[in-house]
């Protein structure tokens with residue numbers, strides 16, 4: 001392919017390699033979108049180690065999302081009832097910096113907040129952390145990853161001593177048993193799933209277990225589908241552990257030599273008899289035993305999960321009780337085995353590396369660890385004690401801070417909380433009260449722009465050069481291959497300019513993103529996510545590379561050595577974990593169940609999730625005709641038995657009410673959903689459909705460890721509208 005650029009897809013955390021080509025090619029008609037705009041051609045990059053040339057509908061159509069409805073110039077208004085007026089960058093920056101200084105002086109640094117995104121490249125994340133945590137003295141940076149995978153982060157940290165998925169995609173093709181729970185991988189991470197499905201089809205001895213209240217496309221492919229009641233995951237895990245114990249299918253040597261806290265865990269799981277667990281989970285005892293048998297008889301078990309475990313008021317406990325099964329059977333640190341969280345966004349992993357949540361610091365460090373704070377302060381050259389010892393506000397706590405008036409300045413970038421946050425009417429009311437909101441995004445209009453005082457146009461993927469890390473820790477350089485529209489600028493450049501205008505000229509002067517990345521990798525040196533051996537030069541020369549990738553590795557001196565170090569690396573292959581004594585920790589948990597179970601007044605459990613074609617709040621995919629054709633409107637899934645009881649017909653418009661709000665969806669009657677449970681997709685905000693916001697119904701109760709809200713489930717009542 002001539003003039004092609006290699007990059008990765010900017011949608012999900014699978015991180016598929018793309019090859020893109022300019023719209024005009026010799027001897028061929030110019031490639032155009034449905035409105036006649038010239039658009040780049042996209043195809044899968046066969047040389048990419050994570051995806052080997054495969055892409056899904058989102059990756060294949062991404063270039064159609066790059067031209068329409070772009071925010072091109074900074075805009076400002078004095079109040080939300082005014083019209084926006086175009087302003088210069090200089091005017092917008094001056095207004096932002098003045099406001100930040102005023103709020104810092106009058107309310108203190110805790111009144112300054114930034115809500116960022118897994119769409120950021122690592123450079124964007126890093127500069128935002130340096131600005132907020134290092135130079136403004138506020139840990140109030142949180143990302144939409146809080147809503148996505150913070151339970152996985154907390155689970156890994158508590159079980160292994162640090163964050164970091166220990167597996168790689170090669171494990172999909174080396175496992176004896178794939179155990180998928182709380183993940184509709186076929187729709188949400190399709191290229192990972194295709195790889196697993198092909199391997200499973202070819203190897204009939206390999207087992208696939210899918211645990212999901214819905215009979216999804218993922219469940220269709222499984223040897224065993226456990227349609228457990230929502231919120232009973234911990235009961236299931238403890239029930240499997242009970243059987244493994246009873247059958248002697250545990251790895252006592254591994255438990256003795258590599259773990260701690262097994263006695264407390266054993267004391268918990270002895271209460272989980274198969275009879276009790278089957279009753280609680282709503283499954284047959286034979287199926288529970290079959291799942292335990294598949295796990296116990298396999299040499300290598302790989303578990304995969306995403307929002308079904310993470311978006312829960314006991315998300316960390318769910319993640320840890322799943323990890324317990326790996327620890328008790330020694331299924332970790334070897335090919336084909338391990339607990340593998342699938343990240344939602346293209347660079348949520350890079351965000352974790354750069355410290356992009358309110359409780360973490362760059363290099364997998366923690367805000368509440370004095371040594372970690374001191375290391376980062378020294379690296380950034382700031383006074384000891386500058387980084388606050390307490391975590392900052394989570395995304396939801398920023399909303400609460402707007403309600404109480406404690407937040408005086410909110411900067412939202414590359415995310416759409418006016419659709420994606422729980423308890424949406426409350427969120428929207430709080431955003432309306434915000435004294436000053438900067439909204440930095442690639443698109444206009446969006447639902448969140450409605451609540452902004454200043455709009456800043458951001459360059460997005462394809463318009464800036466930066467790095468993104470996918471779910472298997474593979475780091476990819478995503479080069480710029482188009483000009484940004486109008487006056488749009490890279491997120492990191494905008495943050496750095498604010499840093500300079502605040503008086504930190506030297507610390508925020510970077511000639512280009514390569515220099516930002518060079519500084520970032522240095523701060524990871526010696527840490528579990530050590531990327532100090534990486535650079536733009538190496539990523540250009542060798543293509544995607546996987547961390548850990550230490551500076552000491554002689555990669556540039558020997559092609560062969562480098563090839564070995566590129567990808568397919570696992571963590572904990574020496575069975576030594578990142579805890580002080582090197583041992584992994586069992587977590588002993590009983591389930592507390594759903595934060596809001598169904599009851600007489602609200603008799604249904606509503607679950608929410610994604611569809612194959614759409615992405616989050618449709619900021620990109622809602623503008624792509626092919627995807628809209630595939631998913632033209634929102635819907636609610638209901639079991640035929642429930643529909644018959646309420647005289648609901650196919651496409652009847654249903655009013656769905658929770659304790660917080662209501663929404664309307666046409667009914668889709670299907671046996672894919674269990675009786676008593678309903679499902680709605682989370683993609684539709686006010687811009688795309690009237691009153692069909694799934695999050696008007698959801699609640700913000702969060703896991704006490706990960707602070708991730710239980711977006712997955714809430715109790716609702718339904719009636720024909």
Ligand code: SF4
Nearest residue numbers: 009012015016056059
């Ligand atoms: Fe993009 Fe994910 Fe689809 Fe791959 S699977 S093409 S990364 S959306």
